[in-house]
Amino acid sequence: MSALPLLAEYNSLVQQHQEQFNPTIAQLQVSVDEMLHQLRQQEQALVAAQAQQLELLQAQLGTDARCLLNSAELQAFVAEVQAIPISYPWERREPKPELNADSALWHLAQATFIVAVRDPTNTVDHDGYDDERTHSTYGYAVTIQVGDQTKRLEVLTHRVYSPIDQRDYDLRDQLNFYVEYDVAELLELQGIEKSVKSQLAREISYLLGCAVRLLSLTPHRIEFHYPISEALA
């Protein structure tokens, strides 16, 4: 059985193309791999130093995250959250007072108990459901310690009902609905008086949000992606 003449001619051209360019492309890949290997060796010390610095930061936040008070990072985080519109209709009618942008003036700055934040991990649950529908949830879990009380919090960032029905929870919602209430409970167990409890709970929620962001930092490493060495048909 003989090949279709037109296809045989095409196959011959493909072979000619491969013979002409494949060796050069293979050589290019070898040289890129070699260069990346060299760069990765050169960056090792700097990556390790970054990792060490982040470990120190994690240890500090895990011991007492109040070190963030009066920092530019917390101030920027608070401004970012406060720029998000309030989504709950009744909160728009009776808004809780916004926090002072200057965290040095917070009640928390006068507190005698520690607030530690540690061990954030990403969470996924494909077996979620509410009263009416099933869904998948995405978020993170993090441990918070207020004084001598510790709790593992679960914060949802994203809920997927179906490919066309999804909810993203912004930072304000995340802190409002998944952090503040639990923090208030910890404060209650800590014997904090009612008059300052809700204000403190909100301050600690923002502190936790900022700390989680910093705890999620990773060392910067070389990333270089290039197309695999195949001629596109």
Added chain:
Amino acid sequence: MNPLWVSLSTYGGGTTAEALAVLWAAGVRQVELAIGVKPSPDTGEVLRHYQHQGMQYRAHHGVVWEEARSFNLAGSFDVGYFERLTDWLVTMDITAYSVHAGSYRSGDSPPAAYDRFLHQVVQLEQLCSDRGIRLGVETMYPAGFGETSQYLLQTATQVEQFLQDLPNIDLVMDMAHLNIWRAETIPEKLSLLALAAERLLEIHVSDNDGYRDSHAGVTDRTWWVPYAAMFPSNVAIVLESRMNRWGVERVRRQVEATQSVFS
């Protein structure tokens, strides 16, 4: 004394077989079938197995049975589905079925949605009463948190109006949903218990933070606990606090702790 039933939604994430194995071992003998468990080919068989052992059932809204689906009684109404469901309830000796008040999307007309809801509840009630099943409609709550739809029956006024509009249909009060109500005082919320007393099919209980229906465990600090003695006696209490993946003993303790509120 109020009998305590446990919703199958308290132990979701696994199959009906997995959930009932734990609830049975924890001493639970009265279960309200609901959303939460994964649909499985053996669901009907498993339910019948435990029934033969002595388990009793009632059913709630998007119950996972030999089918499973979500629906909105202010949206479209699939008569065929509800005929199949109510026929199946009869085969399972289930005589109490409760549904959520319907919901409407922002931009829809609330009065039109309410009229559709009333019309469809009446249709469903006919299917139920023909088969000897009591139907109840559950009190809902104001949606928020990025939701694009609102429930009907989310205020005391709307619940009172519903009781007047459909005098043959019963009410299910969800005390956790009432915790999310904004305009009503505690006495106003509790007054519904007396208003609907003769028509209360069941009372759903769990806890939350007042913002989202998180189905947290009942504790001494749960808002309605100090008023549990005001619940009409003999009305079924349905526990809806989530216990997914808990061990048998922990489930037993949670169920017993909730039961003790009513004894």
